[in-house]
Amino acid sequence: MTLPPEAYLWFKTLHIVGVVVWFAGLFYLVRLFIYHVETAELAEDLQQPFRDQYSLMEKRLANIITTPGMVVAVSMAIGLLVAQPSWLQQGWMHAKLGFVAGLLAYHVACYRLMGQLQAGTCRLSGKQLRALNELPTLLLVIVVMLVVFKSQFPTGAATWFIVALVVFMAASIQFYARWRRLRAEAQAVTGS
């Protein structure tokens, strides 16, 4: 079967739309997990109602936005490879597929975490979840660089860029954790 020439551009359009929806879902999902674990800081009588609400929001976000986004992104990517199989002979595509496998593993891990949160068995802290939430950002940057630069991937500059990004993310998480601790201490002193 020969595909019409514009099929490739349709696959690419829908691939990019799928990727945007998938990432929007992944970013917001782990943010909800953070709010979910931090319900432990609320007054006793508020904890369960908030947990129930976050569980519902997580389930809907994962099943109605995140997973459908992933299915569109991956199925359109398969369409792109069928329309142009020569991509599969290029090194940058092998690297991209490796990072996408990592992203799929992250997607599965989010579902496992969601189950643990709903069962009340999640042992991760808000700070650990904030660090986890940075992982898809790194994968996004690397995959977009691969697909844009392709065989001209600037390995040296890209490595420095990724290292700077990781340092910036780690520092932001540490500063935010410290700010939260100081704010909690100040509130305990003033009783507000």
Ligand code: HEM
């Ligand atoms: C299932 C795995 C994937 C495969 C097999 C795949 C394959 C492809 C192919 C063949 C193209 C067309 C390249 C071109 O025409 O220049 C493309 C474009 C693109 N992909 Fe993917 N992709 C996958 C997953 C992803 C993911 C997870 C992201 C985002 C993190 C992503 C981001 C993009 C972007 C932004 C473009 C447009 C690049 C451009 O037109 O310059 N892809 N992809």
